[in-house]
Amino acid sequence: MDNSNSNGLNADEKLATLRFICDNKSHITVDNNKCKNCNEKVCLNCCPADVYEQIEDKIEVNYENCLECGTCTICCPYGAINWNYPQGAKGVRYRFG
Amino acid sequence: MENINDIDVIVIGAGPSGLACAITCKKENKNVLVIERASKFGVKNMYGGAVYLESLKELLGNDYKNLSVDRIVKNHNWVILNNDNSLKVSYKNKDAKSSGIITRYSFDNFLAEYAKNLGVYFANETLVVDLIKKGNKIVGVKTDKGEEIYSKVTVISEGFNSVLAKKAGLKTKMKPNDAILGIKEVIRLDYETINQRFNLKENEGAIYEFFGGIKGDNTEPPLGMGFLYTYKNFVTVGVGISMKSLTDSKTKPYEYLERLKSNEFVSSLIKDGEVIEYSAHSIPETGYKMLPKLYCDGALLVGDAAGLVDSIHFEGTNLAIKSGMLAGQTAVIAIQKNDYSKNTLKIYKEMLFNSFVMDDLKTYKNVISVLYERKNSIFSYYLNKADEFFKLFTTADNKGKKQGYRKFIKAFFKDRPIKDLIVDVISFVKCVINAII
Numbered sequence: 001m002d003n004s005n006s007n008g009l010n011a012d013e014k015l016a017t018l019r020f021i022c023d024n025k026s027h028i029t030v031d032n033n034k035c036k037n038c039n040e041k042v043c044l045n046c047c048p049a050d051v052y053e054q055i056e057d058k059i060e061v062n063y064e065n066c067l068e069c070g071t072c073t074i075c076c077p078y079g080a081i082n083w084n085y086p087q088g089a090k091g092v093r094y095r096f097g
Numbered sequence: 098m099e100n101i102n103d104i105d106v107i108v109i110g111a112g113p114s115g116l117a118c119a120i121t122c123k124k125e126n127k128n129v130l131v132i133e134r135a136s137k138f139g140v141k142n143m144y145g146g147a148v149y150l151e152s153l154k155e156l157l158g159n160d161y162k163n164l165s166v167d168r169i170v171k172n173h174n175w176v177i178l179n180n181d182n183s184l185k186v187s188y189k190n191k192d193a194k195s196s197g198i199i200t201r202y203s204f205d206n207f208l209a210e211y212a213k214n215l216g217v218y219f220a221n222e223t224l225v226v227d228l229i230k231k232g233n234k235i236v237g238v239k240t241d242k243g244e245e246i247y248s249k250v251t252v253i254s255e256g257f258n259s260v261l262a263k264k265a266g267l268k269t270k271m272k273p274n275d276a277i278l279g280i281k282e283v284i285r286l287d288y289e290t291i292n293q294r295f296n297l298k299e300n301e302g303a304i305y306e307f308f309g310g311i312k313g314d315n316t317e318p319p320l321g322m323g324f325l326y327t328y329k330n331f332v333t334v335g336v337g338i339s340m341k342s343l344t345d346s347k348t349k350p351y352e353y354l355e356r357l358k359s360n361e362f363v364s365s366l367i368k369d370g371e372v373i374e375y376s377a378h379s380i381p382e383t384g385y386k387m388l389p390k391l392y393c394d395g396a397l398l399v400g401d402a403a404g405l406v407d408s409i410h411f412e413g414t415n416l417a418i419k420s421g422m423l424a425g426q427t428a429v430i431a432i433q434k435n436d437y438s439k440n441t442l443k444i445y446k447e448m449l450f451n452s453f454v455m456d457d458l459k460t461y462k463n464v465i466s467v468l469y470e471r472k473n474s475i476f477s478y479y480l481n482k483a484d485e486f487f488k489l490f491t492t493a494d495n496k497g498k499k500q501g502y503r504k505f506i507k508a509f510f511k512d513r514p515i516k517d518l519i520v521d522v523i524s525f526v527k528c529v530i531n532a533i534i
Binding site: 067070087092 | 135141142222271276283348358369374379
C-alpha cells in the first residue's frame, strides 16, 4: 500500500483509531466445509477490517475487529458465513459516524 | 421500564427511520418502545456526512431548528480525477440551507433525546434475537436478555444488515450487485485551516464527489466513487465501492481509500490532518427494482432495512425519516381500527408510493443497472477523454488548434468499437426518459 502521504494508515493503524467492546463469543461463524471448494476466497479481500484470515487450509475469524458492515455475507458466493449482530452493547462503537 | 405489557408499537433500532416512527406514534399518544442494541445512540451508524433538513422539519415542526449542525452545505463540487490531473465543477449557493453537515453520533442523539422527552420508552444495550409469531402474525420480540415483549405493531428499522427482516420473510439475501460498501476516515484539521483550504466562511460547508482516482489492481476500474465533507474541526474522506467490484478484484477496500487520499487533488485538501476514526458501513442498492415486502401481518419495514436509499444523490436519512413517519402513521391507524393485519398495514406501502421516497427511487431505477453495464465507459473511457480534451484545450504545442480537435474527435470514435458509443447513448437516453416521464 502506498503510504507516502502524510496521513496514510495501514489496516492495523486504521483499526487502532476505533473503540470496541469485545463480545466473549463470536457473532460470526464460518462453515469451513463449504470453504474447501472455494478458490476465490473473496472474504480475505472484501472485508474492510481484515476479519478473515487463512491459516493453513482453514478460514479463521477475527470477529473482535468486525465493523458490522455485512459485506462478507453478501460477497461469499458459497453462503459459508453466518453473520449475526453482536450481543447488546458489544462490538464497534463509532464516536463520529 | 414501565408498562411493558402495554406497548402499542415496538421499534427495533434507534436510527433515523425508527426514531421518526417512534416520534410520530408518541405524538398520537401511543405507547412506544424503541429497542437499541448499542449502549449509546448513533455509535453503530455511519454515513458520508449530510442530513436534509426538510424531512426533519416535517417530522419536528419548528423544533427542527434546535438541531445544531457543524456546517450548512453551501458549496458542492464534482471532480474527475485522472492520475494527478483533475477537472472540477463547483457550485456555490450562498442562500442554500437545505442540508447540514453533522456526525451521525450527534444527529441520532438529537432525535433520540427528542423522542425521550416526548415519553418514548427506550431499551438500550438490548438485541432483538427473534420475532414472536402467532400463526403468520408478528406479535412481539425476543431479546438477548431472555425477555419476550409483545406489541400491536412491530416496526423493523434495524438498518442495512436486516437480520430480522430476513427472519420475517420480508427480504431475501442480497447479492454483491445489490450493495455498496462505504468506508471513510475522519481527519482532524483546524477550523481556520478548513475555511481557508475550502474557501469557506464561518459555518459554510462543502461537499466533494470524486469520479476516478480509485483504480484497483484490475485493468477494469471499480464501480465506485469518492466523497469528502467538511465538518467544523475535521473532514471526512471516503469511498463507496460496489460489492461486485470488491468480489472481482484482490484490492482491499481500504486500499481504494488510500489511493483516493494519495491523489494529488485530495491529498492537498487533507494535508497534515490526523486520522481520528476509520469506519465502514454498507449501503443498499436494491432500490425500486428489488423492493422487499414492506409489510406483513403485525410488522412494517422501514429505512435502510427496506433498501430506501437514493444512491445517486447520496440521500438516505431523509428517505429513512419519511418512511418512519409513514410507518408511524400507519401504526396509529391500525391501532384506531384495532386491525394489525396486512389489510390495514398495506396503507404504509400505498403512502410510501405516493411520497417522494418511491418517486425518487423510481426516477433512478435504471441508472444503477446502467452504471453496472456501462462501467468501463463511465468510470474509465469518458473520464480519460474529458481529461484528454482539457489537456488539449489548455496546451500550446505550436501545432495549430484545429488539428488537435480533429485528432481528438477522430480518436473519440476510433479508440474503441463504435457500438459501445451507441449503447452508451441509448442507455443515457433511456435513463433520462425514465427520469422525466
